[in-house]
Amino acid sequence: xxxxAFFGTPEFxxxxxxxxxxxxxxxxxxxxxxxxxxQGRNHEIVPTPVKSVALDHQIPVLQPTxxxxxxxxxxxxxxxxxxxVVVAYGKIIPQAVLDVPRLGCVNVHPSLLPKYRGPxxxxxxxxxxxxxxxxxxxxxxxxxxxxxILSQTSIGLDSDETMDTLMAKAHEQGVPLLIDTLKRFATGxxxxxxxxxxxxxxxKLLDREDGRIDWTLPMEVIERRLRAYQPWxxxxxxxxxxxxxxxxxxxxxxxxxxxxxxPPGTVSxxxxxxxxxxxxxxxxxxxxxxxxxxxxxxxxxxxxYSDVNGAMLG
RNA sequence: CGCGGGGUAGAGCAGCCAGGCAGCUCGCCAGGCUCAUAACCUGGAGGUCGUCGGUUCAAAUCCGACCCCCGCAA
Numbered sequence: 001x002x003x004x005a006f007f008g009t010p011e012f013x014x015x016x017x018x019x020x021x022x023x024x025x026x027x028x029x030x031x032x033x034x035x036x037x038x039q040g041r042n043h044e045i046v047p048t049p050v051k052s053v054a055l056d057h058q059i060p061v062l063q064p065t066x067x068x069x070x071x072x073x074x075x076x077x078x079x080x081x082x083x084x085v086v087v088a089y090g091k092i093i094p095q096a097v098l099d100v101p102r103l104g105c106v107n108v109h110p111s112l113l114p115k116y117r118g119p120x121x122x123x124x125x126x127x128x129x130x131x132x133x134x135x136x137x138x139x140x141x142x143x144x145x146x147x148x149i150l151s152q153t154s155i156g157l158d159s160d161e162t163m164d165t166l167m168a169k170a171h172e173q174g175v176p177l178l179i180d181t182l183k184r185f186a187t188g189x190x191x192x193x194x195x196x197x198x199x200x201x202x203x204k205l206l207d208r209e210d211g212r213i214d215w216t217l218p219m220e221v222i223e224r225r226l227r228a229y230q231p232w233x234x235x236x237x238x239x240x241x242x243x244x245x246x247x248x249x250x251x252x253x254x255x256x257x258x259x260x261x262x263p264p265g266t267v268s269x270x271x272x273x274x275x276x277x278x279x280x281x282x283x284x285x286x287x288x289x290x291x292x293x294x295x296x297x298x299x300x301x302x303x304x305y306s307d308v309n310g311a312m313l314g
Numbered sequence: 315c316g317c318g319g320g321g322u323a324g325a326g327c328a329g330c331c332a333g334g335c336a337g338c339u340c341g342c343c344a345g346g347c348u349c350a351u352a353a354c355c356u357g358g359a360g361g362u363c364g365u366c367g368g369u370u371c372a373a374a375u376c377c378g379a380c381c382c383c384c385g386c387a388a
Binding site: 300 | 384388
């Protein structure tokens with residue numbers, strides 16, 4: 001049996017972990033996850049998704065605050081692991097840890113490396129309107145997603161692709177690829193291939209301000225971001241209503257054939273429809289959510305907030 | 315004890331601060347008008363005002379407890 005320590009934290013990592021657990025060729029001897037942190041509305045301490053699954057399978061869980069620690073290193077060494085498998089762990093892994101497993105540290109990166117090194121590669125692929133992205137299985141080295149590639153699978157992006165659907169595809173194709181790659185690399189069937197650094201691109205970490213709609217952008221870009229920025233940071237805008245900033249989340253929109261031809265960010269309503277102009281046309285908002293309220297259709301919103309007509313959003 | 319908004323007719327909201335007939339827009343039902351409509355007119359049904367308790371002559375409104383929904387933050 002191939003001995004594996006699994007490094008991962010969010011929901012995205014879970015299918016990879018469960019597949020390893022379920023495969024008789026592997027023994028997952030430990031799981032390393034980020035420390036539990038206060039979360040949610042009352043700052044409750046919630047276990048990470050990966051930790052929960054590990055506990056369900058009676059797998060020992062480590063949650064070190066740092067991997068640069070002698071006792072942590074000693075614990076990892078004692079696992080006598082063949083692989084460390086890293087899927088969205090959330091922290092840089094220092095060289096001393098990379099050197100621990102016999103066969104190496106294998107990372108799952110959801111892009112076609114060397115394109116989109118760095119965080120949020122799937123968000124980026126959707127936001128850029130790419131026709132395809134993929135999943136890369138690679139060996140970690142000291143750089144940011146710079147290690148040699150073991151295997152890769154390509155994923156076609158649909159015109160209505162969202163993070164939900166893309167993650168499902170990444171799991172569908174990436175999980176079996178990981179399993180297969182781990183087995184074949186262990187037997188020497190796979191030779192790592194260095195990345196072409198000249199073709200590399202980097203993504204930046206999304207932050208909450210990325211979700212704030214810039215209405216001076218074209219419709220197409222705004223629409224892509226709506227699909228790319230789910231579930232976080234989402235897409236939102238601000239309505240100055242009677243001197244009070246009201247934040248409004250946009251859940252669904254579409255380009256409109258109606259042309260209001262107003263300055264970007266200006267709201268116009270017509271026949272129970274909600275339109276906002278951007279740089280190259282008029283967008284119809286279909287579903288939205290004022291802060292403190294549940295999400296609702298534009299039609300419902302207009303019944304209670306008819307004064308939005310003519311407002312300038314930003 | 316992280317900060318904050320909300321629960322009022324099927325939907326979205328106002329009324330609450332300052333207690334005194336339960337409102338608005340839409341939908342629904344019936345009828346009318348029109349060549350015509352996501353139009354217009356007339357009439358109508360639909361509510362334990364989240365729950366429980368307290369104060370009061372009187373509570374959607376004030377006080378207390380609880381339940382539920384949501385935004386932020388992390």
